[in-house]
Amino acid sequence: MTSTYFPTEHNVDWATAPGSVLQRELDARGISQAQLAARSGLSTKHINLVIKGHAAISADVAVTLEQVLEVPAETWLRIEAKHQAHHARLARDLTLDHLAEWVSEFPMTDLVERSIVARDDTIATIAKKLLRFFGVASPAAFTKTWLEPQASYKRAQKFTIDRYAIAVWLRLSEVEATKVVATAPQYDPRALEAAVKPIANATIKPLLAAFEEAQRILLSAGVALVYVPEIKATRINGVSRWVQGHPTIALTSRYRYLDVFWFTLMHEIGHVLLHPKRGTYVDYTGKADDDADSQEAAANTFAESALLPREYRAQVASATTAETIIQIAASVGVDPGIIAGQHGHLAGKWNGPIGRLRVRGDLEDAARVTN
Incomplete structure (x- = not known):
């Protein structure tokens, strides 16, 4: 028996009830509901309920229709399932109009700018x-x-x-990380530990080139590094977390x-190495009293040592000229601004010739200029 009506599935209007599709098929074949009942063994009442949309097409009915009309049972069931899903979405959408207060909590300007x-x-x-x-x-x-989960974030x-x-911001960082970890090998803590010095040495390069090198080095260790511009009122410098089984570090240019910027990266690398089972996110503002948190203090110590070996600390703390800082930076193999920042931290002096060695920059701006 050949159908003269039944549409291909990609042309089916899922807003149309499966019963309407069945009735059109019967009309095209010149079969009445009573005749279908006789051929199928189903009651005329049940067929009428299906056609009017008061009863769903069950698996048993779909198999019966397949036998009588030669339209696969899977087709009837897909039409039924998609029709029900369509109307479930409509019903859900009706409740969304009442979420104005919830929507108003979000930073709308940022959502628009980032095409969310x-x-x-x-x-x-x-x-x-x-x-x-948000996947909820x-x-x-x-x-x-x-x-x-934000109750356990560390912040000033x-x-x-x-x-x-x-x-x-966290969801944006997760989205970016998902793109990176797709090509990442299995996480290797030894490779991550070995990556610290090459990343520190890369800081002498222009910011974008240095960041991209850090990305490549970390990815080879199974760690994703992403940059997500700061959203106002988040006060986030960096976050380390696990995404799809891989450690992920996300940075801003706060x-x-x-x-x-580089201290934050080393701080988060420290968390990944020192606290691999840590399930919370870390918000490092650069001004928090991290001594009150042993894990934060440990990550700070790790970052300090990664950028400035301990044997240089006394010399950096007592330095009085920019030339001394530049020489130490050359010996360590990092950008002089990093050593100048360590001097400010150790000596409490952030101005003057040494303070002016600290370079300002924004990765987003650097990428824009390059492109």
Whole structure:
């Protein structure tokens, strides 16, 4: 028996009820509901309920229709499933209009600038896009997944931060990391430890070139390094976390000083090496009292040693001229601004000729100029 109506699946309008598709098929074949009932062994009442959309096409009914109409059971079931999913989405969308208060918590300017939402989107559309962006089904699920873990983030308590903005930044960093880890080998802590010195030596290069080299070196150790521009009120310098089984480090250009940028990277590498089972994210602002947190203090010590070996610390602390700092930087093999930053930390002096060695820069600006 050949169908004269049945559409190919890619032309099926999933908003159309499966029963309507069945009725059109019967009309095309000149078969009445009563005749279908007689041929199928199904009751006329049940067929009428299916056609009117009051009863779903079950697996048994689909197999029966396959036998009688020679339309595969899988086709009927896909039409039924997709039709139900379509209407479930419509029903869910009706609830999204009531999420205006939740939507208002997010940094809308940043969401628009980063193409997460559009400026002229309705509240319902924004809510739908946000839920999809964060990979959650509801605001309650968003809170549990993205806000509650922030209680254990490390940050300077004197700063006011926006938890929703932090969630956006963390998700953006996760998205970027997912692109990188797709080609990453298995994480190798020994390779990561060996990567520290080459990364420190790369700091003498222009910022973008140095960052890309650090990315390549870390990726060979199974670690993803990404850059995500800061979102206002997050006050994040860097975060280390695990994404798809790989350690991931995400950085911003907060403070715009390259010594802070490279110190943050080494700080997060320290966390990955020293605290591999740590499940929290770290917000290193550069001004927090990290001594109150043993893991933060350990990561700071690691970063200091990675950029300035201990045998040079006394000499750096007592330095009085920029020339001395430049000479020490050449001996260590890092950018002089990094040593100048360590001098400021050790001696408490951030101005003058030595302070002017600290270079300001923004990775986003560097990439824009290069491109």
